[in-house]
Amino acid sequence: MPGRLILIRHGDAVRQGEEFMRPLAPAAARSLSVTLPRLIKQLDLPQEEDALRVWSDPYVRSRETAALVAQIAGVLGIEVHESLRDEGLGTFGEELIEGYRAGAEAIIVIAREPFLGHAAAEMGGVWLPFSYGGMAVIQLSGGTVATGELTSFHQGPHAEMWETMMTIEALFHERGDGARALLAAFLACPSEASSCLELYESLHSLRALLRFTGTYLRRTEFDRGDRALRKLMRVLARLRRYDVLISTVRRMGKTASENPMTRSLPETGSRGPATERCGPSPHVDITADAIIADLVTVDAGPFSALLEQLLLMREDECTQVVHTLARTQMLRAWNTMDVVLRRVPWRKRIEREGMSALEIRRRYVLVEKGFEARLLATSYEDARATRFLRSQADALCSISKMLRALVGMRAESVGTEACDVQTLLGTLCEAQTSCASLERLAIENLSPQVRRELGQAIEELRAIISRALADLRTARFPVASDDVVGLDALPSAPGDEAEDD
Helix, strand or coil: CCCCEEEEEECCCCCCCHHHHEEEEEEEEHHHHHHHHHHHHCCCCCCCCCCEEEEEECCCHHHHHHHHHHHHCCCCCEEEECCCCCHHHHHHHHHHHHHCCCCEEEEEEECCHHHHHHHHHHHHHCEEEEEEEEEEEEEEEECCCCEEEEEEEEEHHHHHHHHHHHHHHHHHHHHHHHHHHHHHHHHCCCCHHHHHHHHHHHHHHHHCCCHHHEEEEEEEEHHHHHHHHHHHHHHHHHHHHHHHHHHHHHHHHHHHHCCCCCCCCCCCCCCHHHCCCCCCCCCCCCHHHHHHHHCCCCCCCCHHHHHHHHHHHHHHHHHHHHHHHHHHHHHHHHHHHHHHHCCCCEHHHHHHHCCCHHHHHHHHHHHHHHHHHHHHHHCCHHHHHHHHHHHHHHHHHHHHHCHHHCHHHHHHHHHHHHHHHHHHHHHHHHHHHHHHHHCCHHHHHHHHHHHHHHHHHHHHHHHHHHHHHHHHHHHCCCCCCCCCCHHHHHCCCCCCCCCCC
């Protein structure tokens, strides 16, 4: 009766439910589907019919693990044995002998602890501490007693490594589905500033997540997804510039009407209490509700003629943006983004070994340090550098909210501080962008009234820029602590180089 006995402990189960009925946890099933094929392939199992059998105890998690093992090993079905319990070790030995006498050359047994530890001690001479997914191989000797020698032992995978991956994948799927729904809403009503703003914010949040995880993704697929998102955002940014400009002009007109002695823009940086500011709200220094209210307001005070001209220009730009998004090139960009988000292209090491939450925390601190360095080195008079820095602040706010469960309390505190800085950057960036947009208007095509209002608006925007620069010179960002080990071993994500969004 010589043969092999392979003992495998089931994967980790969900925590809720009746003990007998608890199924495998999703992360455990994912980890076993990755690690078991490699281990089983090394066993060189027999391929003849009935030469290999897979047994399981009656528990749901064991039967699910056994079904996965049978699929990998090429066995048509599994056999459920009541004897695979702590009190059934003697009966199990008898059934094992009968199985080998019936022609089996190898039997794979999936059961729970402590049954497996006792079985290894009884039949292999060594008590083994099986972790979830752990596997021991015992070469049995001939005779009437199922005993033999332990030939190999492998501990199981750490399911939490795949749980981190699945958390990030769920974020990609959720954000991708949201972006597709928002695209449909925008195309249905492109004249609504809210639909453009929400779609742009959604794409920015997606790109922040993609770039944060770029270290762990295959470079080619990462580049394709990043280029697709950037292409889509650039198209929408054309319309967003008009929305911000119109909102800015309206708010200046409202302030001038309410207080003719004060020709300045009210504080547009506030988004509410600091605890509410941590989140994806990219490239807008005031709330979405405030912008939408500004865009539907009829009266713009002393800037009515200028505002009317800007609304006509936005309408033309809106038509062009919709046509651009309907082009084949843009549809390909959406399809590319969809492919990357549906099946996240992890590097081979990550697919093989998983990813720990510690790696994500280290990466987060590295991004935090990088942003702090850029914050200290940026010249805010440089509009392009300021826009890039603001994009990084937006990304850090988005990442802090999305990955709070993995990063911990640090994400909440750093994300809040980053959003404070982003608010100051937003005031400056929107003023700089609006001022530059007004300065580029073709004056020869404007009426004298619009020209006068244009000059007034530019003067007020320059005053806002001066105040925002003064505020930023006194801004502070919390220094990332150096107590997180291994930061030097983490490469920066591909695409971390500066760019102009």
